[in-house]
Amino acid sequence: MLLKLIIFSGFAGVTVFMGGLLANYFNHHVKDSPVKYEITHTMMSFGAGIILAAVALVLIPYGMDHLTVLPMTLSFVLGALLFMFLDYYLEQKGGKTATLLAMLMDFVPESIALGAVFAVHEQMAVLLAIIIGLQNLPEAFNSFRDLVLSGFTIKKTLKIFFFLSFFGIVGALLGHYFLTESTTLTAHLMTFASGGILYLLIQDIIPASKLDKSYLISLGATAGFLVGIIGSKIV
Numbered sequence: 136m137l138l139k140l141i142i143f144s145g146f147a148g149v150t151v152f153m154g155g156l157l158a159n160y161f162n163h164h165v166k167d168s169p170v171k172y173e174i175t176h177t178m179m180s181f182g183a184g185i186i187l188a189a190v191a192l193v194l195i196p197y198g199m200d201h202l203t204v205l206p207m208t209l210s211f212v213l214g215a216l217l218f219m220f221l222d223y224y225l226e227q228k229g230g231k232t233a234t235l236l237a238m239l240m241d242f243v244p245e246s247i248a249l250g251a252v253f254a255v256h257e258q259m260a261v262l263l264a265i266i267i268g269l270q271n272l273p274e275a276f277n278s279f280r281d282l283v284l285s286g287f288t289i290k291k292t293l294k295i296f297f298f299l300s301f302f303g304i305v306g307a308l309l310g311h312y313f314l315t316e317s318t319t320l321t322a323h324l325m326t327f328a329s330g331g332i333l334y335l336l337i338q339d340i341i342p343a344s345k346l347d348k349s350y351l352i353s354l355g356a357t358a359g360f361l362v363g364i365i366g367s368k369i370v
Contacts, residue, residue, distance in 0.1 A: 140253050140307055143260060144246055147267035148303025151242070154275025155296035159289055162280065172346065175280065179234075179344035180355030182273035183336055186237055187356070188363020189270060190329045190336075193245065198326035201318045210323045214240075214330025222338060233339030234281050238274035239302070240328045240335070242267065244321075246303045250310025251321055266366035267303065273359070277340075 165171055198207050218240075222233060245267050253260035275296060282292045314321050346352055 137311075139257070140250060140260075140311060141304055143253070143264035144249055144303040144307035146303075147246060147249065147264045147271065147307075148242075148300040150268040150271040150300075151238070151275045151302075152293075152296045152300040154272045155279045155293050157272075158276040158279035159293065161276075162283070163289075173349055173352065176344050176346040176349070176352050177355035178273050179277045179340065180352045181359040182234070182270075182277050183340050183344055184356035184359020184361075185270045185273060185363055186332060186336060186340070186359075188360045188367070189245065189266075190332050191360075192363050192367040193248075193266075194325040194329040194332075197248070198322045198329065201322035202326065206323065207326050210326040211330040214327035214332075215334045216330075218331035218334050219338075222335065233335045233343075234274060235278040237332050237335045237340060238271065238278055239299075240332045242271060242274075243302060243306050244325045244328045245270075246306030247310035247314060247324065248321060249303075250307035250312075251314045251317075253307070253311055254315045262366065262369055266363070269362060269366070 161171075161175075198210070202210070218236065221236070225233075245263070249260055249263050249267065252263060279292055279296065282295070283289060287295075310321070341356075344352060344356070
């Protein structure tokens with residue numbers, strides 16, 4: 136049983152590294168052209184749609200089901216405020232890490248939820264692992280570009296993504312051993328993450344995905360959200 140959990144959570148995490156490798160190949164082996172820029176921005180938009188779906192269909196509903204209004208509101212606002220200050224601090228430093236933060240903000244709590252759910256409903260945990268893996272691929276693709284633009288070397292960025300890939304296993308094991316019965320704490324974690332993710336989406340990720348005189352990129356966000364809807368419906 137434990138081996139299955141490690142395999143499922145490992146799949147959910149390995150797509151972080153795969154997204155980084157894909158972005159590295161695309162950025163350095165595909166010639167610059169208007170089509171390349173449109174594809175890059177569409178991937179950003181697609182990732183934003185999936186992240187939004189994670190907030191709307193997974194994280195917030197869990198919080199609403201297990202928290203009363205005041206605790207839920209406090210956790211959500213705290214998440215938004217913390218990441219507003221963190222975003223401001225990083226902006227002063229000249230960093231471009233909003234997509235990476237957003238990825239971690241839904242990857243970590245969802246991995247913890249994966250571990251907590253696995254003990255009760257294995258089939259649902261398998262589907263949740265697939266959804267997390269699908270989310271991480273475009274998010275890592277976009278995060279790789281942001282980190283390289285921030286001044287990180289390609290080698291260092293890929294190393295970061297390699298180690299981040301194991302967050303899924305660590306989070307799932309934490310959830311499995313410590314939060315299976317702690318639904319309230321898990322709900323606070325998910326609601327807190329939702330506030331931070333929503334702030335980062337509106338402040339940084341969605342504006343950055345826009346490309347002048349292109350009207351197809353928004354379909355990427357729509358497609359990303361659709362992936363979340365389908366995954367949620369299956370689960």
